[in-house]
Amino acid sequence: MPRIHCSVCGIASDQLAAPTVSPQFAPDLDTRPGEPLRSTLPAWMQLCPNCGYAAPDLAYAAELVPNWVRTSDYRSLTDAFERHAWLLEQLGYLADAGWITLQAAWNHEDGNDLDAARRCRRKAIRLFQASKAAGQDFLDTPAEELALAVDILRRIGEFEAAAETIRIALQEEELPEMLEAVLRFQTGLVQRRDTGRHTLDEVPRGPAGEKPVRLT
Template structure:
């Protein structure tokens, strides 16, 4: 059972108080995931509650009561304020993208990348195709910077490669996705990873830039 409730919180940046929705996952959610890691069932829609926005000052964070002083400089910047209400993206996607800017300023590139991936999911849900592509391309850049700074963004190095391949494929960057996929198929991975890589390769060969799940990959294997 999943319970959504409201709690009054004070914004770290400006001190204003407001009600914020929270999610309490009382049971573990099981089921297929998308190839880019998006969970299924109830957790799939709870992504909208993974970030909070202060409507007084525009501060965006997973926990609105927490932050550091460097964050304050970012939220006052023209770039941040423009992104906050960019009409080319859904509102919640803008919230994630603003949080990503804060994470980038703190050189937390893995967190910044995932915030952009989450923004892409919001764009997917609301039919913002070009915005979703833009978010994924920015996420790829963040994850590349993360690895250059020894920051992990996946549970294992193999899954990190899979995420990158899927991000490239979903962005329509099929040539780059194919090159990375072919390279990884030459490396040693466990059977599950190999099967997922083979499924990604098939999707790329078919110029399929759509959303697919790990369950589909398993069915394909059968």
């Protein structure tokens, strides 16, 4: 267990070592990696037991962070992922704040706090929308971004918004075959009002060896 000096208060504390494993199983449809990486989630975020600063690496803090960790808004958050996401939001890193808020949802789910998980997914959607409005992408392509949004919306039971997002995503030009298959799979889940966790290897693929015919 490495001993890390907090860059905000200077106190040293024992923190979980960063994971070195790679996922061996398929990710969830919201990109949460499969095992064995999946269950290393608590090691993705460090929390200083003295000043409450939360970051993937306590040894680094942006300039204004020491002021922000003293605020009541920051201190009202108890989850380390939510705390770090709040700091990223203040810094204007809205896409990163969205991702860490999604990780906060996973963390709450692991702790069986499903209300908090739902609240974080709702907040992640808002942050991703704000990031796009600010010109920040949160994934490589709009189709991938829409597919992630679909899963977040479905998991919080926003089925109409999920269905509408699927419709928009299916109109994307150059939609990769795999992503289209994911969106079709999501359509079925939305129709069944399924808010559960599903993985990429559940998505039906075409018959092995069959290649799509492109006439253009």
